[in-house]
Amino acid sequence: xxxxxxxxxxxxxxxxxxxxxxxxxxxxxxxxxxxxxxxxxxxxxxxxxxxxxxxxxxxxxxxxxxxxxxxxxxxxxxxxxxxxxxxxxxxxxxxxxxxxxxxxxxxxxxxxxx
Amino acid sequence: xxxxxxxxxxxxxxxxxxxxxxxxxxxxxxxxxxxxxxxxxxxxxxxxxxxxxxxxxxxxxxxxxxxxxxxxxxxxxxxxxxxxxxxxxxxxxxxxxxxxxxxxxxxxx
Numbered sequence: 001x002x003x004x005x006x007x008x009x010x011x012x013x014x015x016x017x018x019x020x021x022x023x024x025x026x027x028x029x030x031x032x033x034x035x036x037x038x039x040x041x042x043x044x045x046x047x048x049x050x051x052x053x054x055x056x057x058x059x060x061x062x063x064x065x066x067x068x069x070x071x072x073x074x075x076x077x078x079x080x081x082x083x084x085x086x087x088x089x090x091x092x093x094x095x096x097x098x099x100x101x102x103x104x105x106x107x108x109x110x111x112x113x114x
Numbered sequence: 115x116x117x118x119x120x121x122x123x124x125x126x127x128x129x130x131x132x133x134x135x136x137x138x139x140x141x142x143x144x145x146x147x148x149x150x151x152x153x154x155x156x157x158x159x160x161x162x163x164x165x166x167x168x169x170x171x172x173x174x175x176x177x178x179x180x181x182x183x184x185x186x187x188x189x190x191x192x193x194x195x196x197x198x199x200x201x202x203x204x205x206x207x208x209x210x211x212x213x214x215x216x217x218x219x220x221x222x223x
Binding site for chain 2: 033035041042043044045048050055056093098099100101102103104105106107108
């Protein structure tokens, strides 16, 4: 079956522009997660959704970052006024539910801010 | 940083040897998971161990968990060149996942 998909796969943007990253989770997965991975580093947890709700937004790096999910399906991560330090791979994962379930990861969006 | 720590950061072994990597974490957890990441397949889930479990096996993988020491180990037996990848532990507490910094494993043919 279809896995988690993300678009675009690569995004190059100028500093100060807004970007929108999209994640399509596995159908039926109620939990969705966003992570950031800088080159050569581990994953930094950003936010999770249970259904369309994001109970804890404290992992978002700044108020320039926001995320939403609709229809218990697609999620978008928006970064406003991008900065060079936002350059990273943004990974999305989904799981059957929150808690003790494995996460299925998408291929990521590589964001480069010039 | 809330990230867990993997040890060693890098490991190079010959094909057929066993590889052991360790993970330490800081907070109480519900479960701990191990993931593998390589350029070909991205991040893939390997195994999940719950906080009330001490050891778990899956094929050539053996995971242990010591909640008193807040640590876990992943053993890969009879390693293969295809096991070359970065390995991350991830701890879950109240639905938030904290990933470790990763161990880069290189298996030489």
